[in-house]
Amino acid sequence: MILGATDNPTRYAFTAASMLDRLKFDFIPVGIKTGEVFGKPILDLRTRPAIPDVDTVTLYIGPQNQPEWYDYILSLKPKRIIFNPGTENPELEKLAKAQGIQVWPACTLVLLSTGQY
Template structure:
């Protein structure tokens, strides 16, 4: 099972991060989530403190560039196989950091990737 971290997770059903968590789980991924507020999406808990995850496949970003700064070292430390910048999360500064650490990234929509079986 591939592990995915949804960064910027929300318990609000109208948020794309919430929809992505449900779709990731439905597609068989192991879903971890980190957000501003504790909560849950189905049986998946949303954490508010950074935590270690080994063998992480991907990070799906749902934070705008300004809100990503506090997570730069955390993202690098997790060493994901890739980072997905969802619409609105694009960030050239973080992309440069990922390049420096040889962590691949793409600007894409997690929901679309899942619908096309490209994640």
């Protein structure tokens, strides 16, 4: 799941969607902007869409905007949350770890390019 997804090609979240698509990883784009990325509609974060079996949440929302989404993110019960550069948040990291969710302070683009995703 890409949290903070956008159809703006100048944003890193879009580049992540492009790489995930090219490498044949399934992903669900979720954000506050409407649009579509690589044939997938961006789900409206404000509706807190139910998404079953989330493996990874890759964050593209700054820490100042994350608190209102803590409960939603944690309710998805992902196996891991990737905190991309600029999204690091010790408070959310602590909450995630307390629920057994892996916390990866890393760059999704680097992980994908080096085969570590």
